[in-house]
Amino acid sequence: MLRFFRQILSRTKWLAAAFAAGLLLCSAQSLAADASRGEALFKACSQCHEVGARAKNKVGPHLDGVFGRKAGSIEGFKYSSAMKRAGDGGLVWSVDAIDAYIHKPRSFIKGNRMSYRGMESDQDRADLVAWLEQISLKKPSADANVPSKNAVVGFATAVLEIEGDPDYGAYLSGECVTCHQISGKADGIPSIVGLPKDYFVRSLFEYKTNIRQNEVMKTRVSNLADEEIAALAAYFSSLTPQ
Amino acid sequence: MTHFNRRQFGFLLASGAATLALPTYLRAQAKPKVVVIGGGAGGATAARYIAKDSKGDIDVTLIDASEMFTTCFFSNLYLGGYRDFASITHGYDRLESNYGIKKITDYATAVDRAAKTVTLADGSTVPYDRLVVSPGIDLIYDSVEGYSEEAAQIAPHAWKAGPQTQLLKAKLDAVKDGEQIVMVTPPNPFRCPPGPYERASMMAHLLKSRGFANSKVIIIDPKEKFSKQGLFEEGWQKYYPGMIEWYGPDVHGGIKSVDAAAGSVETDLDTFKGVLLNVIPKQKAGVIAAQAGLTNETGFCPIDASTMRSENDENIFVIGDACIAGAMPKSGFSANSQAKVAAMTIRSELTGSKAFPAKYSNTCWSLIETDDGVKVGAQYAPKDGMIASTSTFISQTGEDAAVRKATFEESEGWYKGMTADMFG
Numbered sequence: 001m002l003r004f005f006r007q008i009l010s011r012t013k014w015l016a017a018a019f020a021a022g023l024l025l026c027s028a029q030s031l032a033a034d035a036s037r038g039e040a041l042f043k044a045c046s047q048c049h050e051v052g053a054r055a056k057n058k059v060g061p062h063l064d065g066v067f068g069r070k071a072g073s074i075e076g077f078k079y080s081s082a083m084k085r086a087g088d089g090g091l092v093w094s095v096d097a098i099d100a101y102i103h104k105p106r107s108f109i110k111g112n113r114m115s116y117r118g119m120e121s122d123q124d125r126a127d128l129v130a131w132l133e134q135i136s137l138k139k140p141s142a143d144a145n146v147p148s149k150n151a152v153v154g155f156a157t158a159v160l161e162i163e164g165d166p167d168y169g170a171y172l173s174g175e176c177v178t179c180h181q182i183s184g185k186a187d188g189i190p191s192i193v194g195l196p197k198d199y200f201v202r203s204l205f206e207y208k209t210n211i212r213q214n215e216v217m218k219t220r221v222s223n224l225a226d227e228e229i230a231a232l233a234a235y236f237s238s239l240t241p242q
Numbered sequence: 243m244t245h246f247n248r249r250q251f252g253f254l255l256a257s258g259a260a261t262l263a264l265p266t267y268l269r270a271q272a273k274p275k276v277v278v279i280g281g282g283a284g285g286a287t288a289a290r291y292i293a294k295d296s297k298g299d300i301d302v303t304l305i306d307a308s309e310m311f312t313t314c315f316f317s318n319l320y321l322g323g324y325r326d327f328a329s330i331t332h333g334y335d336r337l338e339s340n341y342g343i344k345k346i347t348d349y350a351t352a353v354d355r356a357a358k359t360v361t362l363a364d365g366s367t368v369p370y371d372r373l374v375v376s377p378g379i380d381l382i383y384d385s386v387e388g389y390s391e392e393a394a395q396i397a398p399h400a401w402k403a404g405p406q407t408q409l410l411k412a413k414l415d416a417v418k419d420g421e422q423i424v425m426v427t428p429p430n431p432f433r434c435p436p437g438p439y440e441r442a443s444m445m446a447h448l449l450k451s452r453g454f455a456n457s458k459v460i461i462i463d464p465k466e467k468f469s470k471q472g473l474f475e476e477g478w479q480k481y482y483p484g485m486i487e488w489y490g491p492d493v494h495g496g497i498k499s500v501d502a503a504a505g506s507v508e509t510d511l512d513t514f515k516g517v518l519l520n521v522i523p524k525q526k527a528g529v530i531a532a533q534a535g536l537t538n539e540t541g542f543c544p545i546d547a548s549t550m551r552s553e554n555d556e557n558i559f560v561i562g563d564a565c566i567a568g569a570m571p572k573s574g575f576s577a578n579s580q581a582k583v584a585a586m587t588i589r590s591e592l593t594g595s596k597a598f599p600a601k602y603s604n605t606c607w608s609l610i611e612t613d614d615g616v617k618v619g620a621q622y623a624p625k626d627g628m629i630a631s632t633s634t635f636i637s638q639t640g641e642d643a644a645v646r647k648a649t650f651e652e653s654e655g656w657y658k659g660m661t662a663d664m665f666g
Contacts, residue, residue: 117651171598174291174582178575178603179652179659188655215635216605216619216652222633223601223621 038131054141064140076145078194080241082111115190147198156205162230169235184241193241200233273301274592277370279350281306284376284562284577286664291585293341303344312403315574322444336666353534372588376562377528385524387499397502397519419454424516427463433572435469440608446482461488477610527564542566547624548600550584559584568629576604607653615650
């Protein structure tokens with residue numbers, strides 16, 4: 001419903017829009033967006049995206065100022081070429097576009113890196129977008145590409161001190177790329193190409209410490225020494241997704 | 243940094259360490275040549291990794307008799323109606339255009355280890371400095387009395403994906419309500435340990451989805467237990483009650499013979515009959531491996547656990563289903579993993595690139611019913627001359643539906659990743 005309003009607002013004169021809206025509101029009150037629900041729904045996104053005051057780029061780009069922004073246009077973030085092409089082809093993040101993307105990420109932009117499967121419910125998406133519209137008005141961090149200090153905690157910090165050997169990482173990566181495509185495409189298995197080192201290291205430690213549960217990953221990671229994790233982080237962070 | 247084990251070191255002394263330790267391209271001015279026999283999960287991966295990582299410094303030739311490769315993995319999903327045949331069939335074009343690999347579409351009929359050449363069915367020869375042998379399996383038809391290559395036209399094995407898979411699918415599609423399918427499964431070791439049981443699940447799924455709840459799949463097994471048994475049996479009871487019956491040797495007492503034309507399997511206990519007979523016989527390494535003298539009394543090829551090098555020839559590496567890989571199962575994932583160790587070793591010997599300690603891994607996903615996937619996997623490393631498992635996992639019985647659905651979706655992601663890793 002929100003999408004429909006936006007379309008109308010962008011295409012017709014204000015008076016006509018207000019008239020149409022008035023008519024529609026009579027039958028569509030249940031679809032009114034609830035931004036507080038949207039904030040709760042954002043938890044699923046916050047694994048990879050920051051939004052709000054001083055947001056930084058993580059696995060995904062920060063979302064401050066996303067409405068009206070050209071797709072794939074944050075300086076210094078490693079986008080898939082599919083996302084950059086979409087932006088160059090004229091895709092701007094309107095409410096409609098974000099709604100459609102969150103609905104079916106893989107079919108909206110084929111070959112993009114976001115490994116999220118999609119949000120089915122129209123109401124959920126309307127709520128989420130309503131919250132994003134408010135929160136994304138804040139200003140991002142001035143150094144959005146410098147990782148947060150607290151991205152990696154505990155034992156994992158020791159790994160960041162190690163200078164990883166990218167050649168060793170390239171060999172070890174053989175074990176990863178049987179599932180995680182080297183092109184950076186995410187077809188049901190997350191993309192790890194171009195991942196910032198600190199998030200890469202943190203993720204592997206989350207498997208070591210049972211915060212993340214996937215058995216395949218837990219088995220792979222259980223035998224990885226710190227030097228090996230550092231080597232893999234060095235290698236994958238050096239790559240650019242296709 | 244090249245690692246040699248004691249046996250290879252003996253060879254080094256005998257042949258003059260100084261010359262052999264030099265990379266080949268320094269001895270002979272020409273580019274070193276690697277030939278790969280077999281374009282499946284092992285061979286295609288090895289060819290691609292050697293070509294890709296040597297950046298043109300090694301000449302790579304891939305020999306396979308087929309123009310297109312149909313993956314055995316996910317072929318059961320084709321039988322179950324989840325996939326079409328085209329989606330499990332792949333070409334070699336990107337290996338040629340993007341990696342400069344020369345693809346020869348012909349049978350490799352012989353290996354002359356002294357001359358270091360491979361002979362093709364057309365009589366020509368292809369020279370190599372290092373040879374990767376990845377021919378997969380061959381079927382020992384007469385291991386099941388009454389079965390033969392001709393009988394497989396009536397009672398397909400479909401254990402090498404391709405026309406046999408399509409034949410089995412056509413016969414499966416013709417089964418009517420109340421009719422019976424009989425499967426004869428192979429003894430260990432064989433390609434894809436959970437495969438026969440995933441296949442039975444997919445057959446039952448197809449029959450059930452057509453409303454043929456009176457049909458049955460009967461499995462006559464020479465083994466007392468099988469891979470992921472608890473998971474499969476739980477799924478069969480849940481989704482296909484009364485539709486899948488499994489008989490081990492303690493029940494059927496031994497498989498005496500099969501009659502493809504009659505659709506019957508005679509055992510000590512009884513004779514089982516079906517309109518469709520699927521016989522998967524005992525297996526051995528692809529025939530070229532034996533011809534090249536790389537096999538032992540088991541019919542498979544002994545290898546060095548830290549390099550995948552043949553124990554019988556220092557210039558030959560055997561990977562995939564044809565080799566004896568210790569604790570690793572015969573699977574496409576294993577072959578892909580072994581290929582990377584062989585590729586790294588070969589590059590280091592031919593171009594002086596770094597070699598690292600061998601690591602292997604495997605995961606086998608199986609689909610029991612729509613959105614109900616299970617998995618088993620492990621990591622491996624060389625230990626006391628064998629490839630030994632260092633950690634393992636398996637799906638649990640009673641897992642909730644969301645976990646099983648995620649496992650199935652993960653397997654689909656793996657298929658995309660795996661085939662991209664093989665074919666570029």
